[in-house]
Amino acid sequence: MKFAKRMSRLGTESAFEILARAQRLEREKGIEVVHLQIGEPDFDTPRNIRDAAIAAINDGFTHYTAPAGMPDVRAAISEYYAKLRGVTYDPDQIVVTPGSKEIMYSLIMMLVEDGDEVIYPDPGYPIYKSVIDYSGAKAVPIPLREENEFRLDISELEKLITSKTRILIINSPQNPTGGVLTHDDVERIYRLACDHDFLIMTDEIYSRIIYDVEYASISQFDGKQERVIVMDGLSKVYAMCGWRLGWGLMPKALAQGVIRMQTNITSCATSFVQKATIEALSGDQTDPGKMVTEFRKRRDVFIEGLNQIEGFCCTKPHGAFYVWPNIKKTGWKSLELSEYLLNELGIAGLSGTAFGAEGEGYLRFSYANSIENIYKAINRLKEAMPALLKAPVKSN
Numbered sequence: 001m002k003f004a005k006r007m008s009r010l011g012t013e014s015a016f017e018i019l020a021r022a023q024r025l026e027r028e029k030g031i032e033v034v035h036l037q038i039g040e041p042d043f044d045t046p047r048n049i050r051d052a053a054i055a056a057i058n059d060g061f062t063h064y065t066a067p068a069g070m071p072d073v074r075a076a077i078s079e080y081y082a083k084l085r086g087v088t089y090d091p092d093q094i095v096v097t098p099g100s101k102e103i104m105y106s107l108i109m110m111l112v113e114d115g116d117e118v119i120y121p122d123p124g125y126p127i128y129k130s131v132i133d134y135s136g137a138k139a140v141p142i143p144l145r146e147e148n149e150f151r152l153d154i155s156e157l158e159k160l161i162t163s164k165t166r167i168l169i170i171n172s173p174q175n176p177t178g179g180v181l182t183h184d185d186v187e188r189i190y191r192l193a194c195d196h197d198f199l200i201m202t203d204e205i206y207s208r209i210i211y212d213v214e215y216a217s218i219s220q221f222d223g224k225q226e227r228v229i230v231m232d233g234l235s236k237v238y239a240m241c242g243w244r245l246g247w248g249l250m251p252k253a254l255a256q257g258v259i260r261m262q263t264n265i266t267s268c269a270t271s272f273v274q275k276a277t278i279e280a281l282s283g284d285q286t287d288p289g290k291m292v293t294e295f296r297k298r299r300d301v302f303i304e305g306l307n308q309i310e311g312f313c314c315t316k317p318h319g320a321f322y323v324w325p326n327i328k329k330t331g332w333k334s335l336e337l338s339e340y341l342l343n344e345l346g347i348a349g350l351s352g353t354a355f356g357a358e359g360e361g362y363l364r365f366s367y368a369n370s371i372e373n374i375y376k377a378i379n380r381l382k383e384a385m386p387a388l389l390k391a392p393v394k395s396n
């Protein structure tokens with residue numbers, strides 16, 4: 001089949017591919033795989049939200065809605081941010097989509113032309129680069145370094161800005177590193193955006209999965225609400241990845257464009273899921289709190305275990321639910337080691353290179369899995385690594 005040329009520029013997310021391969025190994029070879037590859041909470045969606053969705057179906061919310069989202073849902077999102085961040089958005093600045101991904105896709109496709117530049121984090125969520133490449137703009141990586149706790153370095157960012165820079169994408173807490181930008185970081189980034197006149201797309205999908213530190217949203221600096229686009233959603237905080245519900249907060253003119261994009265792509269987010277969103281955001285928040293407490297426990301167990309493995313060294317992430325161990329001292333390349341771990345040890349994680357060139361020398365494991373399974377993976381690694389260090393596989 002002949003695809004359009006632009007398809008060759010579209011990337012993918014290897015977590016889904018590794019999941020399929022791990023499941024095949026389980027099925028065909030009977031290997032018991034520890035699943036640490038996917039960025040999806042393993043908890044059930046809270047009962048009150050499920051009940052709200054069921055009630056909405058029974059009440060007839062099974063039809064198309066306005067492409068922007070239902071008015072009461074946009075109002076609930078506006079109230080949520082007023083409470084959460086002290087920032088008030090007019091509902092006309094809010095677009096509800098099936099997952100926050102669509103916000104990023106729509107805005108990049110709407111805003112950039114060939115020759116424009118979009119700066120994105122490397123390592124970073126692979127869909128950023130994929131969509132920038134697809135749009136025809138130039139994808140400019142900003143490296144996130146371990147010595148800076150995987151926060152972007154502002155002076156390095158400054159050097160990457162040109163007259164063609166249209167958008168900077170930031171993500172805090174970050175996938176895959178768990179790095180969290182400080183108040184000072186986001187204030188300085190915002191000032192740069194004003195000085196050089198570019199937009200900031202802030203991916204805040206993990207903003208409530210945070211440990212030890214205070215969260216700072218760059219949206220809080222954008223008093224006139226003219227420069228910052230927030231993408232967020234229910235997937236991670238409420239364990240609702242499969243429900244597909246996200247939203248964007250942005251200047252009204254941009255919202256009009258995203259609504260037009262949505263009219264062309266999906267028409268609207270699922271109506272009864274939209275209704276359940278009101279319950280998620282304004283109902284009882286005990287379950288999301290419990291999930292974060294459990295994630296913190298798992299993080300601590302995982303970090304302690306990884307730092308006992310020969311050749312591994314892992315900084316403590318302040319947010320999200322991923323660990324990002326440095327494996328440079330093992331002598332293995334990231335992809336080769338991740339393949340070995342999957343095929344020989346039954347540990348499904350991702351090569352750091354799945355998140356960009358700067359991911360070489362790292363692996364990503366998700367701790368959206370039980371403490372028991374995290375120990376299982378640690379024990380397998382502890383046992384196997386000493387022998388593997390002696391005979392590292394050399395790459396070409």
Ligand SMILES: Cc1ncc(COP(=O)(O)O)c(C=O)c1O
Pocket residue numbers: 039098099100101102125171174175203205232233234235241244245246
């Ligand atoms: C950094 C980041 N942004 C966005 C998404 C997509 O979220 P959604 O389910 O809202 O489309 C993910 C999912 O893994 C993610 O890790």
